[in-house]
Amino acid sequence: MKRIIAILLAAVMLAASPAALADPDFSHAGEDVSGFSARLITGGDIDGSTFCDHPVSVVTYWATWSPQCRAQMTYLAQVHEEHPDYLVMGLLYVDGASTEEAALAFMSDNGFDFPVFVCDEVWSAIVGAFPYIPQSFIINPQGLILESRIAPFLSAGELEERLEFWRNVIPHSGDTDRNGVVNSSDALIVLRMALGILELGDNVLLCADYDRNGVIDTVDALLILRFSLQMN
Numbered sequence: 001m002k003r004i005i006a007i008l009l010a011a012v013m014l015a016a017s018p019a020a021l022a023d024p025d026f027s028h029a030g031e032d033v034s035g036f037s038a039r040l041i042t043g044g045d046i047d048g049s050t051f052c053d054h055p056v057s058v059v060t061y062w063a064t065w066s067p068q069c070r071a072q073m074t075y076l077a078q079v080h081e082e083h084p085d086y087l088v089m090g091l092l093y094v095d096g097a098s099t100e101e102a103a104l105a106f107m108s109d110n111g112f113d114f115p116v117f118v119c120d121e122v123w124s125a126i127v128g129a130f131p132y133i134p135q136s137f138i139i140n141p142q143g144l145i146l147e148s149r150i151a152p153f154l155s156a157g158e159l160e161e162r163l164e165f166w167r168n169v170i171p172h173s174g175d176t177d178r179n180g181v182v183n184s185s186d187a188l189i190v191l192r193m194a195l196g197i198l199e200l201g202d203n204v205l206l207c208a209d210y211d212r213n214g215v216i217d218t219v220d221a222l223l224i225l226r227f228s229l230q231m232n
Helices: 002-014 048-053 067-082 100-110 121-127 156-169 184-194 202-208 218-231
Strands: 037-039 045-047 057-062 087-092 116-118 135-139 145-149
Touching: 037 116, 045 048, 048 087, 057 067, 057 121, 067 087, 067 100, 067 156, 087 100, 100 116, 135 156, 145 156, 184 202, 184 218
Parallel strands: 057 087, 087 116
Antiparallel strands: 037 045, 057 135, 135 145
16 A cells, blocks of 8 residues: 555656646646735735635636636626625736726726735745636635636636535545545545546545546546645
8 A cells, every 4th residue: 555655646746747637627736725815906905714714715817908807707796696605706917907906997897896816925826837817716615726727617607516516525525435534545545446446336436536527547546645735
């Protein structure tokens, strides 16, 4: 068992670059943003402690001059209004045109009242990995990224589906032995499943398929191990 775990650890080190993970939507899985501390465009501060008050959160990186970004903010506003238990936040890309003043005007003109903040060091490192807007990040109550979206959502309903999905599986995602803890043992179980050594029931398959592509493979094992390292 120790040998297999050592192999998994080595593979995670190789998978540290985005190119090593086939699906960029999970390149940030397990990364910790609970330590962020930033300034709201309306004044005041916000930090990672706010995640713990919600079953699941979404943060969207946006610019005021981008039509796709403006559409994302409309979808976020709809989710914020219809599902107040979710935490919905905007992360503003700032340049000569996408200013805090422009963002305030956009939010006011559209009647949007969910929080929008500017990058601190924590979020700058996250969004800087892929120079693209909009980007969206779904986050658990501990402030760990569950998945990222390097593409726009096409509707508020699509965003709602992802949030509802994670709300339902957060207690079990990656916890293949269902002991309430995600650790290297869970990654080992998934590796054995991927290699055809172990077959388990449908309830375990839901926990094991971390990237939700319908296939249990070594990428799932790597993602679960990386997530467990951040958790512990």
